[in-house]
Amino acid sequence: MATLAQRLEAMWAERPGLGSWITTVDHKKIGVKYIYTSFVFFVLGGLESLLIRAQLARPNLELLDPDAFNQMFSMHGITMMFLFAMPMLSGFGNYFVPLMIGTRDMAFPRLNAFGYWAFLAGGVFLYSSFLSGNAPNDGWFNYVPLANKEFTPGPNIDFYCLGLIFLGISSTGGAINFIVTILKMRAPGMTLNRIPIFVWGELAMSLQIVFALPALTAAALMLELDRKFGFNFFDAAEGGDPVLWQHLFWFFGHPEVYIVVLPAFGIASAMIPTLARRSMIGYTYIVLAEVATALIGFGVWVHHMFAVGIPALSLSFFSAGSMMVVLPTAVQVFAWLITLVSGRPVLKTPMLFVLGFIFTFVIGGLTGPMLGLVPFDQQVHDSYFVVAHLHYVLVGGAVFPIFGAFYYWLPKVTGKMLDERLGKWSFWLIFAGFNLTFFPQHILGLLGMPRRVYTYEAGLGWDGYNLASSVGAGLLTVGIAITALNILRSRRRGAPAGPDPWGGETLEWASTSPPPDYNFETIPRVHSREPLWDQPELRRGAQPVEAGAYALDDGHQVLSTSVVDATPQAVLHMPHATAWPFLLAIALTALTYGILLESPLLSALGTVGTVVGIAGWFWPQGETQET
Amino acid sequence: MSAGVRDAAEGLPHHAGGTRAFGWWGMVGLIGTEAMLFGSLVASYFYLRFTSGPEWPPGDIAKPELGLVAIMTVVLWSSSVPVHIADLGIKKGRQGLLRWGLAIGFLLGATFLVMQIMIEYPQTLEEFSPTTNAYGSLFYGLTGLHGSHVVVGLAFSLWTQVRAWRGAFDERRHVTVQNFAMYWHFVDAVWAVVLVTIYLSPHL
């Protein structure tokens, strides 16, 4: 009789080959695709920022013409938010959430596959705008009436609206998938107060996507109707209001910040106890703080609109809300700090990125409440001070943890460690380059330099800071390139990672590196928040069935467990590899281009393809659970 | 069971319905995000109403006529009853209740859609279109968004019916029916919001 591992392998392995790259529904393969694809977009967004910094290095340069500059900063923002940060964090979530909660896949594997293909297609769609030189050029915030047909007659903004609606489908599907996975698939015994903080972060992110993203989708839909069919939602002359766009955009746009930083905070919270060799102090407060941030995050959007001419009373209300959001953030920062100082930190590269993250993010966190003060905000709003602030928050709060995660978690993915020496070089270059790029921008803002200007004149005291900022961007690039090389190099020459290179406490370290297709030989029963530190049998391989583990070895199955206590409720059968999600994404792409190009043929083909794609997807196949 | 390891899973049901099924939670998530989509448009409606002048609807547009809409409302809401009966029926294994409940629900939903497209819109379009002003955009935008959800619901219903007539569901396996019913009730519930916003609020 075959061993348990062999039987599971037979049921969970997908056929190898190029085809499986398209048809896979394995959360790990999809996670890896997310991570690498979004890294490519990170490079593209980075190149755009380098062009921006080159143009602004000195006064009156003419490297880029004004329209090219506008396309660059618009695509930089769109790329970093929608094509890098969100999918990168979804990628890590995809890979690690099922491992950390002890299950074998995501709740909806085909939706997961579709989410990736829709993300890729949406990204390619947005970038195809460069082919005709008509990339979105009115900023990621895309204010009307500038973005109306009258003032931007080209297809630039149609790419924006349709692209974001398309990407929204991907993110929403992914978010629902995370929510159900986290609520319903946790290993037996992993009660709510034992969920790893990273998983809480992904849950908070997903809830925000589900409830905030529709505002952006609605806004993009309304604007596209205005542009293509002459609707008047945003036309002041016809009873519409351009400020409505701003409300809808920022109702999404501010939570978007937390969508990006909450899971990244989760990454830091995953690394800190392991690398500080200490249980997290204030776990409960951190979790409550993440939830509170997600909630308060919905009540602060107007602080992006303090100069619009909104009545003073509602300004005060939103100002107070923006102050309040500091508290849960401070709780997390001080919980990390007290854990770090009462532990024995191991200063390996991921820990450096954690320390760098706290350093930079705290600066952004301190300028944040300043921007919530109405009179001060009215001075620095739309100046470089805000550019500095948001990069300290988003690069500090998300990019540093993500780079830490490359060093901390990629060994689990590839089985190979990254090089420490290169890692330290990379960290210090990124840290120095980042601060050199963005710290002077605070001063530029105070010196009156507005955002989104393609050039500036000499003699305003701005020259030196701009030059420093551009030099810093170069350093930052080198630092990032070293990590990219380090990742490539590790695949051939990296030291073997072993299952648990860091002595971690969460379940992903109970599996081999890389994990088998079925993740765990047995679905373990969990008795604490730090199962690997508490249950030595988990470090010695599979938990035996006698100890309460589940083998689930007579089918392609997962456990459905209860939301609060993670008590097993049912065995559900999971779908197998399929090409339908891929084909559906292709059909939707055709439909999107059809609308963009106003081509009835392409639109019709896309619509038919979409219907066929959905039908094929849900066509009953054997044991698969019905969805 | 085959030569599997004997573990505690042997006592657990397979193909569970209700909140044990992932699909139930997925549908709740979808409904949550869709509700926010409608919420965004409803918020836009009231935002534009209260930032525009005292006259609403603006221009020479009359207040919405309520007779036809009352009939449409009755038709749409009554469709939830057979769908609910179908849902309850299959949980007890009653194939007949399932098939006829779905069919009647489908016919009522389709009637609503036909009334909207063939009777209501031709009437209102004589008076104003989406391009007339922001009010027109809101009127057709919100009712159109709802209508498109009815279309999706009808397609979903057709799919469920085909499978129901082929005997795909029984008292243990009916997640699709359950999800369709949830979606359909949601589309009906959202109509209440559309009704109050578009048709009733201008009369207040």
Next chain:
Amino acid sequence: MRALRRGHKLRAVGAGRRAPIAVLSTLLTAACSGPASMLEPRGTVAARVEGLWWLIFWIATVAFVVVLGFLFVAVIRARRPDEPDRSSSPSGERFVIASGVVVPAVVLIAVFVVSVRDTSDLARAGRSSRLVVDVVAHDWWWEVRYPNGGVTANEIHVPVGEPVRIRLQTADVIHSFWVPRLAGKVDNVPGRVNWTWLQADRPGRYRGQCAEFCGLQHAKMEFVVVAQPASEFAAWLNDIASPAQAPTGVAAVGEQIFLGTTCVGCHAIEGTEADATVGPDLTHLADRETLMAGAVANTRANLARVITHPQAVKPGAVMPPTDLSPDQLEALLDYLQGLR
């Protein structure tokens, strides 16, 4: 902060073209000084905001130093990996609540109160103004109208020491009115009338610039606020509402050229039949310091380029090129340069 002030002088020393030294000195000294620096306020509103800034700057600095201290301790406690410490830490959790909730809440409430008081004090102070100036933003310049009918562009004259209310509107997209040394910004929004006010405490020229992204030439949408003693301002205001002196000689020929070409389709000049409002009013063009909203200095050569090749001066500007013979151009320039 002392370092910042001192840096101002150091910068003058290193002002040569020796790039490395210039860069270094600029970097090190972090001079917060410049023609648009909000930290060198010259107006009531900006001065109040500067006070608020230093309050929050010092609070932020203290908070950051505390965090740095923790990071420093974390680094010096660094060790090789060993068995994890599993103990719970009630005192640590109390610390998290005290430093994460209690202390920041107290500080933030205090700062919030100061900020709200600033807002309401400033709003009250603005109400006492007697002069209202209309500022209409266009792609990409500023139309300025005074109650006596005087019209100009890209420069706003105000009397020193008096609050002036500004009524903000836009002719096209959203723009934002910002004079960092005098007051914070308020947007010009289609379909709305927004109000702001400013008061210059000293005579001078204060740089303003559009702060809301408004398309191709957002970067070149500047204006200047000229603060003058009351009597000077009164004279200027009187002057701006009356036509320029009548042209003579070649300039009179230039006037006919102006009136005979496409110029009149967009521009107005008081005292002539040119009264279009698409582009800036040119009645007192020669008095202005820059052309095309700060794109270039108002010199004869630049004016010639603006007329013949506006798209080279400011790509995307609404102004079309005008084809003129050299003689015609010279006459037109004579005319325009006489508009004082």
